[in-house]
Amino acid sequence: MKRRKFIAASSMLGLSSVSSVLAAESAPKAEKEVYELRSYELKMGGMGRLEAYLQNVLIPAMNRLGVTKIGVFKEVGKDEPAKLHLLLVYPSQGNYFQIKTQLKTDAEFIKAAETYHQTPVDKAIYDRVSSSLMLAFDGMPQLMTPAKEPRIMELRTYEGYNEDAVRRKIKMFNDSEITIFNKTGLHIVFFGEVLIGSRMPCLTYMLTFKDMEERNANWAKFSADPDWKQVSQATEYANTVSRIERIFLEPTAYSYI
Incomplete structure (x- = not known):
């Protein structure tokens, strides 16, 4: 009798675990x-x-x-x-x-x-x-609005020598780099896959910092991060970026972002 109860309880636990997984998989993703x-x-x-x-x-x-x-x-x-x-x-x-x-x-x-x-x-x-x-990345489907305080924005565009190079770079961001950015203080505003633009194929993203001093210090942290060093050596991500354009911006007083 005890054995039958144990098997029944185990079955219920198994079903519960499966149900949790299915619920997580079927949960609506952010558009x-x-x-x-x-x-x-x-x-x-x-x-x-x-x-x-x-x-x-x-x-x-x-x-x-x-x-x-x-x-x-x-x-x-x-x-x-x-x-x-x-x-x-x-x-x-x-x-x-x-x-x-x-x-x-x-x-x-x-x-x-x-x-x-x-x-x-x-x-x-x-x-x-x-x-x-642009279309937002899977790894960051919605823009992160910065705090309303004095800050600078860094807008970066990565061009690839073909469409597959950009696809692989986007995968690199989704699978690893976004996490490393967050860990090292590269404050993300958005990531966008460029669908129509003048520098195709490419991707564009925006970061924000309180000033250039914070920006330089946190990029140095990123460059020295062991996780970044490891992922940057992966063969699947070799030769993904052929050119980088970078501009620095400041928001106007009436800018929401």
Whole structure:
């Protein structure tokens, strides 16, 4: 009798364990966000007018349509011509196309944007806008909003010599590097696989630090980390990055990110 009770109890424990595993596997995963990054190359005197449009017209309209995470950044160093970078965070891939369509027919936005859209050609605000569209990584499906305090942002783009090289680098981040970043104080804002952009194939990510001193110290920690040294020697990740572009940004006073 005792043996039968033990077997029954063991069976129930086994079923419970299986149920836990199945529940974990079937638990809904966080939907991956979509990131649209626009870089405006401004004409002399265009910064104030563009900022007025973003702050008073575009951002309120995007907020109404469900895009609440928006970052606006200026480049550290004040290069000429000046540039302004706009990051729009869409909750999902479907939302991206839906919101882009809705904005075209949003009466409040259309009216508020009249002055901006009717800018005379001899008073153009910018020379060009370059943009990229990104899908969040599996290992970090949603953007981490930094604290509202003085800080710098580091925006990095890794190009690969072909699509498989970028795929392997993304796998490296998902499987190992994101964890090592977190451990060594490389404060992640987002990781994005670039779907459309000017430097394809590539990936882009953003980090944040309180200042350059913290940035330099924590990158040194990362470089010396034994886990990083081990994973960086793995043959499956060899030759994944052919070129790195890096720029430093500072958020505007009205930036959410």
